[in-house]
Amino acid sequence: MFQGSIVALVTPMRPDGAIDEDSLQRLVDFHAENKSDALVSVGTTGESATLDHDEHCHVMRRTVEMADGRIPVIAGTGANSTREAIDLTRCALEAGADACLLVTPYYNKPPQEGLYLHYRAVAEAVPIPQILYNVPGRTACDMLPDTVERLAAIDNIVGIKEATGDLGRARELIDRCGDRLAVYSGDDSTAMELMLMGGQGNISVTANVAPEAMHDMCVAALAGDRDTAERINRQLDILHRTLFVEANPIPVKWALHEMGLIPDGIRLPLTPLAGSYHDTLRQALVQAGVLASA
Numbered sequence: 001m002f003q004g005s006i007v008a009l010v011t012p013m014r015p016d017g018a019i020d021e022d023s024l025q026r027l028v029d030f031h032a033e034n035k036s037d038a039l040v041s042v043g044t045t046g047e048s049a050t051l052d053h054d055e056h057c058h059v060m061r062r063t064v065e066m067a068d069g070r071i072p073v074i075a076g077t078g079a080n081s082t083r084e085a086i087d088l089t090r091c092a093l094e095a096g097a098d099a100c101l102l103v104t105p106y107y108n109k110p111p112q113e114g115l116y117l118h119y120r121a122v123a124e125a126v127p128i129p130q131i132l133y134n135v136p137g138r139t140a141c142d143m144l145p146d147t148v149e150r151l152a153a154i155d156n157i158v159g160i161k162e163a164t165g166d167l168g169r170a171r172e173l174i175d176r177c178g179d180r181l182a183v184y185s186g187d188d189s190t191a192m193e194l195m196l197m198g199g200q201g202n203i204s205v206t207a208n209v210a211p212e213a214m215h216d217m218c219v220a221a222l223a224g225d226r227d228t229a230e231r232i233n234r235q236l237d238i239l240h241r242t243l244f245v246e247a248n249p250i251p252v253k254w255a256l257h258e259m260g261l262i263p264d265g266i267r268l269p270l271t272p273l274a275g276s277y278h279d280t281l282r283q284a285l286v287q288a289g290v291l292a293s294a
Contacts, residue, residue, distance in 0.1 A: 004037030013265030078103030
């Protein structure tokens with residue numbers, strides 16, 4: 001359904017933490033004009049954890065409206081309550097999103113059967129394409145391949161964002177479910193290799209600041225052109241690493257502010273990027289060709 005460079009879009013905020021719709025429009029236009037293949041609205045990078053229900057639905061709806069058919073919008077609708085995930089997924093359907101991305105329930109550590117029943121309940125309740133999202137480093141919950149394979153039998157579960165960074169896990173998912181589910185990387189540093197082994201794309205933080213290069217790298221990797229993909233990825237590698245010097249999305253929001261695309265707002269308990277990292281990240285943006293000079 002979706003292929004290539006899928007941007008895990010930030011939610012721009014003013015210094016007081018209010019959502020900045022003018023900057024959101026600027027970001028949507030930026031990605032539509034610079035070859036991004038799809039947007040994820042209000043995922044982890046979009047600070048979903050600190051938006052209330054009404055804000056969450058509003059940002060999803062406005063992102064769809066701003067995209068205006070130029071670029072697909074995948075709505076982040078995961079929650080650690082199944083009822084809340086269903087409500088958010090219904091909001092996304094009503095907003096006109098093309099699909100939903102649902103992170104595993106975080107903090108409450110459900111067993112594998114609980115994960116299966118959670119995702120099945122959302123899929124049965126809301127008739128929209130749904131992408132599973134496994135990121136145990138943030139959720140303390142690892143959805144195992146056996147569970148993914150069971151969920152692949154549900155018609156409107158169409159993909160998985162696998163963000164462990166474990167290429168062995170990615171290979172197993174592709175081998176077991178790749179004919180029924182699109183497997184996407186959720187780890188920029190290993191995304192190229194995942195696509196070369198049969199994955200369908202990358203749901204990316206780096207693409208926020210380097211959309212065209214990420215698109216071109218994904219195109220090459222999906223075509224099996226390792227030489228071209230590696231050449232582009234070498235230039236991006238410093239961003240893959242430096243955009244995680246503090247918890248995502250702290251560094252990427254600072255970078256987008258440095259690029260003049262968004263204000264410097266972020267919501268507690270996240271805080272602006274520590275000053276000790278400013279020069280490091282600014283130099284990475286220059287080295288990757290995102291900024292002209294430091």
